[in-house]
Structure formats: C-alpha cells, structure tokens
Amino acid sequence: MDRYLARQPIFHADKTVFAYEILSRFGPENYFRADAKGAQHASAMDELFLMGIQRMTQGLPAFLNCTREFLLGDYLALLPKEAIVGEILETVKPEEDVLAACHRMRDLGYRLALDDYEDRLEMKPFLDVADFVKVDFMLTGPDERVRLAKKFRNWGIPLIAEKVESEEEFKSGVEIGYEYFQGYFFCRPQMVSRKEVPANSAMYLRLMQAIYKPETNLIEIAEILKQEASLSYRLLRYLNSPAFP
Numbered sequence: 001m002d003r004y005l006a007r008q009p010i011f012h013a014d015k016t017v018f019a020y021e022i023l024s025r026f027g028p029e030n031y032f033r034a035d036a037k038g039a040q041h042a043s044a045m046d047e048l049f050l051m052g053i054q055r056m057t058q059g060l061p062a063f064l065n066c067t068r069e070f071l072l073g074d075y076l077a078l079l080p081k082e083a084i085v086g087e088i089l090e091t092v093k094p095e096e097d098v099l100a101a102c103h104r105m106r107d108l109g110y111r112l113a114l115d116d117y118e119d120r121l122e123m124k125p126f127l128d129v130a131d132f133v134k135v136d137f138m139l140t141g142p143d144e145r146v147r148l149a150k151k152f153r154n155w156g157i158p159l160i161a162e163k164v165e166s167e168e169e170f171k172s173g174v175e176i177g178y179e180y181f182q183g184y185f186f187c188r189p190q191m192v193s194r195k196e197v198p199a200n201s202a203m204y205l206r207l208m209q210a211i212y213k214p215e216t217n218l219i220e221i222a223e224i225l226k227q228e229a230s231l232s233y234r235l236l237r238y239l240n241s242p243a244f245p
Helices: 039-051 053-057 068-072 096-107 121-128 142-155 167-176 201-211 218-227 229-239
Strands: 002-012 017-025 062-066 084-088 111-114 132-136 159-162 190-195
Touching (some): 017 053, 053 062, 062 068, 096 111, 096 121, 111 121, 142 167
Parallel strands (some): 017 062, 062 084, 084 111, 111 132, 132 159
C-alpha cells in the first residue's frame, strides 16, 4: 500500500531553492484531484506528518495549502513553525473567525501566504497577516504584475510569481521586483511515496466499540491501540508534534 505526496520547488531569483509547496496526491498519477470539501489538503498535512517534513524539504520551508476549516481548526499548530508556511487558498474569505485564526497562528510564530491573490477590496484584511503573496502569472497580464509589484513593495510583503511558464516571464518578474518563483518553467511537481502500515479493520471496529461505551475505559482503549500497529505509529507521530510539547 503506497501513499503519495508531491512537492514543487519555489526558487529565489538566482534559481536556488527557497522552499517547497506540498501537494496532495491520491495515487501515482502526478496531478491534483480536487475534493469539494477540501479533504485533500488535510490529507496532505497528514501525509507530511507521516513521511516527515525533513524528508520532503531537506530543511527548507514547506508551503501547505489551508482551507477555511483547516485554519479554524488551528491544524498548522501541529507542525513546527520554523518549517511550515500556511498557504491560504483563494477560496477562503477574510471573515472574522478566519482572521482570528490567522492572528492566532501569527502570534504563535507561523508564517502565512496568500495563494492566487486577486487585488480586490474584500481581500485587504488578509494583508495584515500575510508574510508572502503569490501572484498567478497565467491569470495576470504584464501591467497588473507591475502594479502589484509596486503595491507590495510599499507594503513590504515579498511576492511569489507562480505558474511561471517561460524564461521571458521569469526574467520580467525579476526585473519588476518579484522575489520568488514557481512553475513549470523550472520543473513539474516531484512525486514522493511511502509504504502505508496496513490497518486491521477488526481492531478499528473494536476501538470504536470501546470508545462509544457509556463508561469509557481508557485502559481498554490503550490495550487495543497497542495491538494496532498503524494507529500506534500514527499516534506516536502526532504526540511528537509541536502541538503536544
């Protein structure tokens, strides 16, 4: 049983690697399979846990997509703040509870990026919590790229040009002030896989039965967990995360 993730490098202007964006993959095919509920992004975080951030990024920051539910659940806090950048998806609205969650993460020392940024008035509140802004070069023309570069130079927020498809786009981005670059011009996402620890369905059922008893018996639950390797491995990985110091 193989499990998969993909990573795509984000480069400095001198073409050295700055970070990696972590991308969910549900099989060996190297493409994104969307899920209406955003489960693929939670899956990517789970796999990042089990594969290990160090293995995926060699010590460089990992950009991880964040849905609204992901932010409200404070899931970034499960990962080391120095190794992760939460990438707020363009579908997330700057509602009061979302902004409060972003400020909680910032107060804990986590960095945030705005994905596929569109310069609309309703998105302005996000700029107070953004450490990076990503601009889609496929969706913006040359004039808009220049305007955004000038705007965010004044804000002091570094820009990441994403979906850079050609050397011409890369060179123009460098000239107008973009600091980081990502796209097929450099490379396609790279697949990484791991072997899943097989799950024992009967043991999972026993665990569910023990949990839902009127009188919860923690000793019984612990004994079942000890006998189930897949759960024990996952539990130990989570307990060694920053969320449980």
